[in-house]
Amino acid sequence: MIVIKVLLIIIAVLLFGLMIFIHEFGHFFTAKLCGIRVNEFSIGMGPTLFHFQRGETKYALRLLPIGGFCAMEGENGDSDDERSFYKKSVWKRMLVVVMGAVMNIVLGLVLMMILLSQESAFNSTTVAAFAKNSAFQAAGLKEGDTFVSVDHYRIYGDRDLSFALATANPSSVDIVVQRDGKEVTLNDVKLNTQTIDGKTIVSLDFYVEPIEKNFGTLLTKTVQDTVSVVRLVWYSLISLITGKFGFNDMAGPVGAADAVGQVITSGLKESFLAGLNNVIYVMMLFTVNLGIFNLIPFPALDGGKLFLFIVEAIRRKPIQEKYVAVVETVGFALLMCLMLIVTYSDILRLVTGKGLGG
Structure with a gap:
């Protein structure tokens, strides 16, 4: 049992490394295609464990498995090389910046397909x-009704439905369904709940029609469920900003590692395959989260750079380098502070059972 658990942890670490690799590779191959010189492609941060030179690019593996980077010539705007980053058109720079996140979401699609391919049939929302x-x-819900929305959260698939019902107020839920070609609204629905490990969850006391599994429905379901996860991530971020979710709902690297350990333990109670599928599912969530988080228009993130490039494209002239440097430096400092606070909260949650948010 211990050997199997260790094996699954190794698989989780490898998948985490793949998640980082695929993100940086998105920047790397797009930069190469756009004619930008790449000085170093690195997986990991900190001291170099291993490296080799191939052409103009140094490839490195570093000690700390907490990220990676694709160092392009002139990223800081201080190069006269015609192949430097800022010598290229703003559209090429935008493409290079956004492709890291795109590749993370593509990886999410692949992992989702691996999970769904094991199903005998898929769930509908009818x-x-x-x-x-x-x-x-x-x-007032009837057989044949198809869910349209739950508390104004649009329902496209069963993952949307599960998430919307799990985050709704069980004492008063507004549900819209499609019935006989018309939309019917059920207001202030009170749901059955049960308490598990001190948490109150909604009991899904209905069954949905199955969707036959074939290649076409597998592709459709893969895209639909991945889009559902993307929507879930955006909704969660907005809920954190608006206060619907608390600080205690956030997790950093320590919390992520603890989550992986928990899903491995939970899955192994059933079988090795269940434990492996749990790891794949969590990594699918992580890679989609990484992709979406990086697109947030915040300084020091890819989304922050993308926002500046969009402004540049609209103005038709670049923003002065000194202003960009100040914004990115402040943004990076704030991001590191947030990471330290979230990590402290993770450790506090492990020790006391509660994070900084209570």
Whole structure:
């Protein structure tokens, strides 16, 4: 059992490395295609463990597995090389910046397909039957109804439905369904709940119609479920900003490692395959999160650079380098502060059971 758990942890670490690699490779191969000189392509941060030179580029593996980088000539705007980053058109720079996040989401698609390919059929959002004493049925939901929205959260697939119901107020939920070609609204629906490990969760006391599995539905479901995860990440970020989710709902590297350990332990209670699938699922969430988070228009993130390039494209002239440097330096400092606070909260949660948010 211990050997199997260690093996799954090694797989998780390798998948985490793949997640970093695929992000930096997105920047790397796009830069090469755009004719930009890449000085170093590195996986990991800190002291160099291993490196080799191939042509103009140094390839390195570094000690700390917490990130990576693709060092392009003139990224800081201080190069006269015609192949430097800032010598290229703003459209090429935008493409290079955004491709890291795009590759993370592509990896999410691949991992999602691996998980879904093991299913015998897929879940729809159309009600097929109800459990005994169903709160949904008592509220007016009928067989054949297809969910349209839950508390104004649009439902496109079963993952959207599960997430919307899990985050809704169970004492009052507004549900819109499609019935006989018309939209029907069920207001203030009260749902059945149960308490597990001190947490109150909604009981899904209805069943949905299956979707036959074939190559076409597998592709459709893969894209649909990955888009659902992207929407979930954006919704969660907005909820953190607006206060719906608290600081305690955030997790950093320590919290992520703890989550991986928990899903491995949980899955191994069933089988090795269940543990492996749990690891793949968590890594799918992580890579999509990384992709979306990097597109946030915040200084020091890819999204911050993208925003500046969009401004440059609109103005048709670059922003002065001194202003860009100040913004990125301040942004990086704030990002590091946030990372330290979140990591401290993770450690506090492991020790006391509660993070900084209570």
